[in-house]
Amino acid sequence: MQREFQTQDHSAALIEQVREAVATKAPLFIRGGASKPFPGRRVDANSIDTRAHRGIVNYDPTELVVTVRAGTPVAELDEVLDAAGQMLPCEPAAFDGAATIGGVVATGLAGPRRPWAGSVRDFVLGCRVITGEGRHLRFGGEVMKNVAGYDVSRLMTGSYGCLGLLTEVSLKVLPKARAMCHVEIDMPAADALVVLSTWRREGLPISGACHDGATLHLRFEGGEDSVRTAYARVGGTRVDGMFWRALREQRLPFFDDPRPLWRLSVPPAAPLSTLPGACLLDWGGAQRWLKSDAPAPVVRAFAQQLGGHATALSAIAVDEPFHPLPPALLRYHRALKQQLDPHAIFNPGRLYADF
Structure with missing residues (x-):
């Protein structure tokens, strides 16, 4: 009603x-x-x-x-x-x-x-x-x-x-899911990427996968039987679900690091590389939070090597917080802006300096 x-x-x-x-x-x-x-x-x-x-x-x-x-x-x-x-x-x-x-x-x-x-x-x-x-x-x-x-x-x-x-x-x-289970498993990040790829192919009811540098955090959601079966398959220590709220709200100790925050969007199976700073693997490896003092070109080069892009999420001295667009795509952005905001009234330059 x-x-x-x-x-x-x-x-x-x-x-x-x-x-x-x-x-x-x-x-x-x-x-x-x-x-x-x-x-x-x-x-x-x-x-x-x-x-x-x-x-x-x-x-x-x-x-x-x-x-x-x-x-x-x-x-x-x-x-x-x-x-x-x-x-x-x-x-x-x-x-x-x-x-x-x-x-x-x-x-x-x-x-x-x-x-x-x-x-x-x-x-x-x-x-x-x-x-x-x-x-x-x-x-x-x-x-x-x-x-x-x-x-x-x-x-x-x-x-x-x-x-x-x-x-x-x-x-x-x-x-909301009928059943939910939160699990922690101590393992290296490289091993976590391997097992997550395997579990992805098996279709386990995963709805959260994050590695904090030492521990893989997993969340299963679905029917009671599927969640029970997934936990039996994976094992680990069952915990409460407070970790996911802290991750979502950026309240984990990782985010207290005073260094600038970057968000790297990469393929989930992209290999680990020696990123210049502390890294938190989210989205099963597809989103990698990075705390680093490295210059923007260095961070973006690492992201490109992994097949993705990087966005600056802190008030840091970078000319373009977002990954630069190819010229052809930037032309489409400008044309769209012209159609919906012909007088450039709304948030000029928020995304890119000339947009």
Whole structure:
């Protein structure tokens, strides 16, 4: 049964602020909970705050879809979904309650479950966006098959606010698993990559795999029989599940290291290399967190050798926090920016200096 929720609609004020910015040619920096000042380049612009535009617009657990305003805290939505036995499968961080749904979609940052459940983009069904001309448009819908033509709603995911001001998003949610098991196994990182590759082929119900330098942390989710069988196959020490929340929220001791934080996205079976710093293997090896003082070209060279790319997630002195785009792809980015934000109002230079 559909529930009613208290919401605050501040879209009119947001539209007015955007239109004023267009008229005065004054760029805007989109601000949510400011829980993720990383990654991205610093934006010198007036702030437009989405936090007052909040609340769950529509949620019927039987439909597995929730529509929520951009300023809604992730923690608030998690609480509502949890009460219905459901969840956001991409497991975004709440960052002490400050993170908002708009920020989750804008950055596309998913949690430990991402390789097995899907990315943020995979669960975006539709959205409402204020364009760079001050128009409030709706894209997509609230069902998986309601997309015709160019899917702008998913395109907003990971755009870091450079294409428009997200005001509302419809997300697919899923029931929580009936059974869950958390396991720790002491083993070298190289051995962990080998066994994870084997277990991946065997189809074990893994929903989290992280190696912290000494211990492989595993999470199994699914039916009771499949989880029990997986634990019998793998062994190890059963523990509580607090590790995964600490990893998702970046509260592990690893993240206390004062050195700059990098995120390397590589193939999961990519071999270990002598990365210049401390490394944490996440996503079964596909995401490698790195704490390092090494110059950006050195870190990026290591990432490329592994078949991936690197993103700077700290306020460090790098010209481009994101991996540089090939010229052809950058042209597509510029053309898209021109179509949706022709006056370059939103977050100019956040992704790349000339974007």
